[in-house]
Structures are given as C-alpha cells and as structure tokens.
Amino acid sequence: MAERFYERAYCPGDETAVMEVELECFADAWPLSFFISETIAEGRFHRLLIEAATERVAAYLLSAWQYLDLHVLNLGVRKEFRRKGLARRLMRRAEEEMLRQGGESIILEVRESNQPARRLYLGLGFEEIGCRAGYYGDGENAVVMQKHSEKWVSDAETW
Numbered sequence: 001m002a003e004r005f006y007e008r009a010y011c012p013g014d015e016t017a018v019m020e021v022e023l024e025c026f027a028d029a030w031p032l033s034f035f036i037s038e039t040i041a042e043g044r045f046h047r048l049l050i051e052a053a054t055e056r057v058a059a060y061l062l063s064a065w066q067y068l069d070l071h072v073l074n075l076g077v078r079k080e081f082r083r084k085g086l087a088r089r090l091m092r093r094a095e096e097e098m099l100r101q102g103g104e105s106i107i108l109e110v111r112e113s114n115q116p117a118r119r120l121y122l123g124l125g126f127e128e129i130g131c132r133a134g135y136y137g138d139g140e141n142a143v144v145m146q147k148h149s150e151k152w153v154s155d156a157e158t159w
C-alpha cells in the first residue's frame, strides 16, 4: 500500500505552504522572508513530509549546521496530523543525516512550557543540558536539549 506521507527536501516555491503550517504551530511565527531565505541558505538540512493524496505540507523540519552540531531551527506539524509519529520521523531523519555527515550531535532550544515537544525529544534520547533565560520574545526561557551521536548509535538497536 502507498505511504500516506512521503518525505522530500524543502525547495524554492515551498515557502508559502510551509509558512501556512508555521502559522498553525506558533504564535510567534517566523516571517515569510525567513522561509524564503532558508530555501537557498548554505549548510542546511531541511525536510518536508507531504500528504500524498493532497500534496499538502503536513510537517517540516528546518536545521542548520553549526560546526559539528546540527541545530534544529524549527519543527512543526499540522494540527490534524499530530500524534501520528510525523515529528519523530523527521527528527530521526535529521539524526541519520547528522551521522552520515560525521556530525557530533543534534541540538535545539524548546520553550519551557512546551511539554509535547519536550516529551518528544526526551523520548528520542535527548538530554536537557541547560537553560537560556528569557530566550523568546515574550521572555519565556528556553530549555537547551542535545543528543550526541554515540547515544544515537546505542539507541539504534531498539528502533
């Protein structure tokens, strides 16, 4: 049976569709100009999950290399497609890419209050390694989470 969602790269022309999902996900959405510039930025790993039947963007992950760390910039899933494992699937793709490129870790910031996302990352083996006080525009703190490549290798057997 054909898969309901397929994965592909984020390309020029996708920015409006991704922005639509971003607006559904975040009260403090990044501006469209960010999504346009990210389609051509260097040192990135950006992936989309597309609903095959409709060709709509169901979920997206934007990440950028910072030396040997792959930094997750943004991750969002349309409300109607949540709790179907799409975010986990995109994060695992990012982890695979990080390993393939010889990276050392995946790192990200998440709002302290964002329990769904924190549970997602903890479930994938990320650790909470610190806090950035007042990181977000409204003053909320960010929890910094990281997963090292050797941890991923030991987890792989349980996939």
Ligand SMILES: CC(C)(COP(=O)(O)OP(=O)(O)OC[C@H]1O[C@@H](n2cnc3c(N)ncnc32)[C@H](O)[C@@H]1OP(=O)(O)O)[C@@H](O)C(=O)NCCC(=O)NCCS
Pocket: 025, 026, 074, 075, 076, 077, 078, 081, 082, 083, 084, 085, 086, 087, 088, 089, 109, 110, 111, 114, 115, 116, 117, 119, 120, 121, 123
């Ligand atoms: C957080 C978010 C990306 C999760 O996407 P998702 O596709 O629904 O997540 P998944 O289905 O892959 O869930 C994987 C695991 O994460 C945890 N999780 C996800 N959503 C959860 C929720 N609402 N409550 C509790 N745990 C949750 C669970 O452990 C889940 O595993 P399970 O379904 O087997 O119990 C999604 O809710 C979203 O887009 N939120 C708004 C944007 C956002 O917060 N992005 C992250 C910024 S750091």
